[in-house]
Amino acid sequence: MAYSINQDCQGCQACVRNCPTQAISGVRREVHEIDSQKCIDCGTCGRVCPYNAVNEPSGTIAQRVKRADWYRPTFDYRTCISCGLCLTICPVSCLDLDDPTARRLTEGLPYLKVPLACVGCGFCESVCSVGAIMLVPRSSVND
Known part of the structure; x- marks a missing residue:
């Protein structure tokens, strides 16, 4: 099961810019979507999301983590x-x-x-x- 984006998404595109497999798409300022066929479950999208809008495969909300x-x-x-x-x-x-x-x-x-x-x-x-x-x-x- 892949990561998913919930309705808290603000369309900032931080996840789009950081996804290593280009699995995320969407229009700026609108809810984005993760292509489960391209998602490799690396978790990058959740670590960069400033709105806690990414659900982990387990269903819990992924937490933002500073790059450092x-x-x-x-x-x-x-x-x-x-x-x-x-x-x-x-x-x-x-x-x-x-x-x-x-x-x-x-x-x-x-x-x-x-x-x-x-x-x-x-x-x-x-x-x-x-x-x-x-x-x-x-x-x-x-x-």
């Missing part, structure tokens, strides 16, 4: 096996390998290449089979 408090990935390179699944699943392509000349994913280690693009969805953490990725508050990570 969004989560972002950190990597345990002692555990990482360089499989590259985190790079593949990232909806905003903010991860990359530390060795740009690597011919295979196993020749480099993942890192957050574009920190400001990260929406803190947690997909990278959930796909990591060895638990080498942990999400922490953005404010506790050096860019």
Whole structure:
């Protein structure tokens, strides 16, 4: 079940500007709509909405979160096996390998290449089979 926008929406378009999959549409100053086929349940829309107009899949109202408090990935390179699944699943392509000349994913280690693009969805953490990725508050990570 995808996120949804309720009648408290003021059409400010903050969600439209921040959605990584362009799943939200609507006319300015009118209630917007989320396309459940495009929504990846990352929660970005709810974190940026100033009107508490976004319902989480559970039905509760998503709370606005300051961007400085969004989560972002950190990597345990002692555990990482360089499989590259985190790079593949990232909806905003903010991860990359530390060795740009690597011919295979196993020749480099993942890192957050574009920190400001990260929406803190947690997909990278959930796909990591060895638990080498942990999400922490953005404010506790050096860019």
